[in-house]
Amino acid sequence: MRWDELEAAVTAVLRIMERFPQPVDAETLVNYANENDPAWRLRSAAVVVHYQALVVIDLLELAWSPDGANRQINEAGRSYLAVRAAGSQTALYEDPRLRDWAALTEARESFRGHQITEANTFSRLELSQWRQFSEVAIDFHPRLTVLTGANGAGKTTLLNVLAPHFSWAAQLVTSSARYRELGSGTHVARVGQLSYSNGVWTPIQEVLTEQTTVQPLQIPSQQPVPGIFISSHRSISGYQALQNLPAKFSTADALLTQFANEVQTRYSGGNSRYSPLYRMKEALVAAAMYAYGNAAVVANSEARDIWEGFQDVLAKLLPRALAFRRLVVEDGDVWVKTSSSQFPLEAVSGGVSAVVELGWQIFLRGRGADSFTVCIDEPENHLHPELQRTILPTLLEAFPLATYVVATHSPFVVTSSRDSLVYALRNDEHGRVRSRQVRDINSSATSDETLMSVLGLDTPLPQWAEVELQRALTAVPDDPKADDLRLLRERLIAAGLGAQFPAAIDALRTDGSTL
Known part of the structure; x- marks a missing residue:
């Protein structure tokens, strides 16, 4: 100091x-x-x-x-x-x-001092007595910060506080109830503080009016943070034949803007002629056409870098079982070639399509950037558990200059990287949400263990199994004998719950039986 x-x-x-x-x-x-x-x-x-x-x-x-x-x-x-x-x-x-x-x-x-570069990013977020939150304090990790909790805990809301830095029109509803508590007139209430890695900090304010409105929070001293916001809404795109090709290849920023505009339109409830996937296909076909040139067209190095660079990214992000080899363009369509087959880009599964679109947006945003910040809401959407387990490690590898802030429900995502900070949002004794840094997280824990220790589930069992287990335990007398325990075990096996017998014995001990 x-x-x-x-x-x-x-x-x-x-x-x-x-x-x-x-x-x-x-x-x-x-x-x-x-x-x-x-x-x-x-x-x-x-x-x-x-x-x-x-x-x-x-x-x-x-x-x-x-x-x-x-x-x-x-x-x-x-x-x-x-x-x-x-x-x-x-x-x-x-x-x-x-x-x-x-x-x-x-x-x-x-x-x-452990930041990967000097580019500005978020340092700390604090919120107090706002919406469902009692107290929230998030210190951001230089590479990966994970926010987790139940539905309604406020994970997306925290990301939406950061969203204006990336020109993302987050939908934050301001209630008129708090306005009525304060009386007539427009009120500006301080709800928190945001600190940046460049040393600047700013209050976060909510404007309260008589009407319930949708508007972002006020960040008076907002600082530029290079990066991108990716919402939880993954696009659903059918096949659209390519209508035309640009006479000039666009920059990476322009291509990203075209894609992001389509995503934002759908997020806001609107529609347009073209899907986000169509915009990606349009850009990739143009990149392939202009990349190498011919006798009449001069080669474009930017197009070549995007065409080849994105395929390098896909090789890291896509599941190994797919055995991705390369992209090819044929008759105005982009085809995905694997070691055993090929198929149009629009024909990939929902999970693979989600990974492709994630990679496309981050790849374009990172073009020419010293470093940048990526906010992703629920990266696990549409993904098989195996892809949930690998999505963050592969993103960290594919984009080593990116800092990630992620909100997730998935235990596979929560434990996927040791080099991270994980925060759980949980209700306190008054029913308000507080943040807790999970300092003792076990990265080698099973998904069931993570669901209980981090996400707060009482049990990972299906509801029917929980009911059946409780019935079996209720039938055991207060002072069980060997025959009672043998009968309990047989009943659990008959219900398909034989593996729960040790847990049932522990439950009997906890309930005060003479075991």
Whole structure:
């Protein structure tokens, strides 16, 4: 912690506050403190120390904030400036209110040192008393952060908080119930805070109005984060014959925009003439046509890189049993060639199609990127358990410069990578959702063990089996003899539950029998 620089930044920000008779937003304060120098944000150390100064001002209560975002200097802040003006040292490092924050900040800075590159990404997300959440605190891993929990726990909601960074129109419904608690007028409520790897942090705010509306949260100091958002809605596409080919090969960004627009249209309930898969086929056929050139067409290196590079990605992502070899174009269609057969791109199974579309979007987003962030909601959709087990490891291998934030129900996805941070969203005693970092996760655990230890299931048994097991246990007397246990075992075997006999014995012991 650079305490001298931090004290100077705190002083500079407070002096800016003194100039204003009303509360001022964070961006104005830090910009004015740096004399509106447009280049100051290029100096990462300056960015970090000025946003840390805002935290210190809040912790020491040197300013008043009416909404958790704008600040106005108070008497404590003026006293701080008076001490500094007199030439006295304020010794921030000696203030007990800052000790825990300083230790935690240094630990997080050390953790950020493991980032794969300098490209900006998310560092920490905090939410408090918002929607179904009581308290949520997520520290993001440099490569893979996994969010898991039951339906309704809020996994997708957390991803949707991040979605505006990737131009994804997330559907967050703002309820009018909270508005009625606060009274008439439009209210801006602070619901959390988002921190970035570049040292900037920003409040997260919800605008409350009389009407129930669909709108994103406000992120006043939102920072650019290169990346992509992939929703849980996988496209269902039938065969469409190619209508025409572009006269000029498009860039990777343009191809991704075309694909993403079709996905967003369907996600929002709309429709268009072409499916996302059609846009992919159109791009691949064009890439094959322009890649190598001929006597009349000049070869296009970008087209060749996309045509060959995407096939390299598919070789890593597709299941080994498929024995993928390459793509070929014939009569305006893209064919998938394996070691034993070939078939049109539209004829692949739902699971393989889901993997192909995931790979296509991430591949295009990563073209020319130093590094980037990928948010994926339920990557396991349409996938066989074997593909669920391998999808994240293969994505990590295929795109080594990507940072992933994933929401999932699948125990196979949860345990698929040791080098990750896993957070479980669970209800507390009041029925509100809290996040818990799963520190002792067993990556070698079976899916049943993960379902119970991480996802919170009481039992992985089917409901009929649970009922039958309970009936068998109820029939056992309080003081069972050997014949009673033998009868229990026979009844379980007859019901197809013989493997549950040891668990049944444990249950009898837990219930207080004399076993």
